[in-house]
Structure formats: structure tokens, C-alpha cells
Amino acid sequence: MREYPAGDDALLLDFSGQPSPGRAAARAAAALRAATSDGRLVVADVVAGAETVLVEALPGIGVNELGVRRVVHDLAADTTPDVAAAAADHLVVDTVYDGPDLDAAASMARCSPDELIRAHTAVLWRVQFMGFAPGFGYLTPDDSSDKSDIDLLSEIGRRDQSRPAVPSGSVAVAAGYSAVYPRESPGGWHLLGRTSRRMWDSTAVPPAALAAGSTVRFERTDR
Structure with a gap:
């Protein structure tokens, strides 16, 4: 250090x-x-x-x-041993994996879309820091996750061209990170799917669903 x-x-x-x-x-x-x-x-x-x-x-x-x-x-x-990850109450994000970049991201990771979804849902994600927009958490794989899944996801970089508007609730990955867009905004990450969970609510206490250090699990759903 x-x-x-x-x-x-x-x-x-x-x-x-x-x-x-x-x-x-x-x-x-x-x-x-x-x-x-x-x-x-x-x-x-x-x-x-x-x-x-x-x-x-x-x-x-x-x-x-x-x-x-x-x-x-x-x-x-x-x-x-670091047992915090195993004992913590994780925020569960139900996700419909029908994103427009799912196939392209899987190709970058040299795997099938189903294999990519399996890895994304298998990893325990931890909020490394907050930024970019209110409620936007930069998620990194916790060390307790399987290294092969982490390596697979780390192969996915940013899109060559950013989108001027990414829909609110989009679940995305890029450069080893994952995130949920809390509101419509520009973005250059690969969109794997979407969730109905609100990540930012200015009327709630606290307004952000995430905080630095908290953990997240993505779960596949059909709706």
C-alpha cells in the first residue's frame, strides 16, 4: 500500500x-x-x-x-477466513436476460449466451464504489466467487460506441464490472438484460438500493 x-x-x-x-x-x-x-x-x-x-x-x-x-x-x-460474503444479506436483483448485447458479450467471452448468464448469476458481486449517476454502483466479483467465472466475465470490454440512452433498469457488464442503470442515461457497457428493481428512489431512506461494500446476487427470471 x-x-x-x-x-x-x-x-x-x-x-x-x-x-x-x-x-x-x-x-x-x-x-x-x-x-x-x-x-x-x-x-x-x-x-x-x-x-x-x-x-x-x-x-x-x-x-x-x-x-x-x-x-x-x-x-x-x-x-x-473472510466469511463476511457468505454471511451477508445480499441484494437479489431478478433479471430478464434478453439484452441487446447478450450475444455480442458472449462472443467476446468465447462462450454461449447461456454460459454467460450462468456465470453472471453464479458470481457474488460486491459494490466497489458508487458513481456516474445517483444509485449507480460499480460491482466487482467477490473473491469468494469461482475464478473461472470471474475470468470469463473479465473478457468482456466496453462497447466500441456508447449509446446515447440506456433504459433504466438495464443490467450491464464491462471490463470486469457489472451494474444496473438506475435511470435512463448514456452508457457504453454491454446490456445483458433488465430488472424491475428500483436502484434509486429519492423518496426512500436511504434513496439508493446499493452502498459501497454491499453485495448483490443476480437471479434469472422470465418476467
């Missing part, structure tokens, strides 16, 4: 040198949030990225760098 100052009141932790940088960043972010909740660490926010974690201090106080290092060091030294 590398550390970089981010202004006077933030510290950026870079896990890009780790064997599984995305997973390392997600675990560190979860540990830092837990330390904040139980009072071991006083920070304003912990923001996970694809391979980084931004730790924001309260204005004018500065980051407790020693405390941050202690939390991350304890996490790295913990050899207890």
Missing part, C-alpha cells in the same frame, strides 16, 4: 500494487469505516475507489495517519 497526501485534510491509500487491488481497497475501506463507527478512528468520511481509498479528516484536524496505518496493518495481519 502506498500513501499520498490529498490536501491538508485527506489521505489517499493506493492498493494498485496488491495482487487483488480492488478487493484490498474494499476490505480496507470496510475496516476503516468499522474503526470510525466504534470510535477507534475519527474521520469525516471513507471513500472507496476502484483501487484506492480516500480518508477524509474533519476540517482543520488533519488525518490521524498512524491510526489509519494501524487499522490497515491489523487487517493485513488478520488471517481469519
